Amino acid sequence: GDSVTQMEGPVTLSEEAFLTINCTYTATGYPSLFWYVQYPGEGLQLLLKATKADDKGSNKGFEATYRKETTSFHLEKGSVQVSDSAVYFCALSDRGRGSTLGRLYFGRGTQLTVWP
C-alpha cells in the first residue's frame, strides 16, 4: 500500500545552517506530495506541495522537488532560523490511484531544533 518514509530525527542545527530532511514514498499511481509543519501544541500547516513529477514546491525559503525516478521529495532550506524549529511531516495523497478520497499518508515526522 501507499506509505511515506522520512528521515529519523531529531535534527539539531545552528542558525543559518543548511537543512535537508529526506523523504521517500511508495505509491501505486502518481500521488500528490506534501510537506506539513507542526508547531508545539498546534495542528498541521501546509508548507508546500507538488502534484506531478519534476514539480518543485516552495514556500518561506523551503523547497522540495517531486522526483519520480527516485520516489523522493526531500525538503531543503538554505539557511534555517530559530523560528523554523518544529516537527516536519512528509505526506502523500492517494489521488494518484484515481481515488476521489484524497486520503493523506504521513511519515513519522522529523523534529527540527535550530539554535541561535
Add this chain to the structure above:
Amino acid sequence: DTGVSQDPRHKITKRGQNVTFRCDPISEHNRLYWYRQTLGQGPEFLTYFQNEAQLEKSRLLSDRFSAERPKGSFSTLEIQRTEQGDSAMYLCASSLNLDGYTFGSGTRLTVV
C-alpha cells in the same frame, strides 16, 4: 474565513467515559476528514465526509467510535467507553479539492 475550528482543545476523561469532539470546517469546504495522531507518529486517517455523507472509515475506527456531519456543516466525533489507548491528538481537516487540506489545531484527549 476563520480556518478550521476544533473544540475542545484539551479533554481529560476517566476510562470508560464517553467523549465528543466538534469540528467546524471552512464554510465552503465540502470535504471533511478526521485523523488521529499519537505521540511521535504522523497522523493516521480515521474517516472522511463529503458533504453529509460518510464515505470512508478506517479500520482504526472501532465500533466505539462514531462520527457525524449533519447537514454537511460541522462534524462530531464521539468515542464511547474510552480506553487509555484512545489517548491521542484528534485532528480535523477540510478541503474543497484533492490538493491539500486545512487542518484544525486538534483536540488532545487524555484518558486516565
